[in-house]
Amino acid sequence: MALGKDYAEQDCSLARALEVVGERWTLLIVRDAFYGVRRFSDFLVHLDIPRAVLSARLQALADTGVLVKDGHDYVLTEMGKELWPVLHMLARWAEDHLSAEPSRFFVHTACGTRIGPDGTCAACRRRVPPEDLEAHAGSGLRRRSDPVSVILRSPHRLLEPIRT
Incomplete structure (x- = not known):
């Protein structure tokens, strides 16, 4: 059985943050975005991450507002830079x-x-x-x-x- 992605029963700000950045690979993607990595293919080769996992994590970060997709680039938003x-x-x-x-x-x-x-x-x-x-x-x-x-x-x- 797969673990859920939320902490619905936790009444805590840290739990809310972990719902966004707490999954495996997510903080490494954000780290690489700070280093200037922007292209899917560059994240893929640098992190050596499964393609489907990278796609899901990038989409989740974009849905949450940490990243924005600009053409082929993923760019940190102001919210993302606060990390x-x-x-x-x-x-x-x-x-x-x-x-x-x-x-x-x-x-x-x-x-x-x-x-x-x-x-x-x-x-x-x-x-x-x-x-x-x-x-x-x-x-x-x-x-x-x-x-x-x-x-x-x-x-x-x-x-x-x-x-x-």
Whole structure:
């Protein structure tokens, strides 16, 4: 028997959030959208996800308003961009508690300072929005050979589309 997708009996905001982003693969799709992945084929090759699962997750994210489909591209909406602090903190949590090596670190483009675990620039003393961040390869980045991974090895600004 398949598990349901909702938490109807849970009277909780976290339960509502998990109904949107709590299924397997969903947060990785959102992460890749921040990295500039926009095309179905690029999500497919980079995530190595079953085609039907990717299609269902992208449709659910679009139906909820996290992504919008623009021609062949899937683009984060303002609502989707608000997930950045969640993704960043969850990755930092894994580094701190699960001995995960950082696959990426993020630099404030305005001043060149690496942001801290809470997303704040030490030099500017403010939380930096994703559009003002540049992603750099970290020590835990695996050297995968798919075209998206190769592109993402180089420093690149978040939310700027990549093209394979």
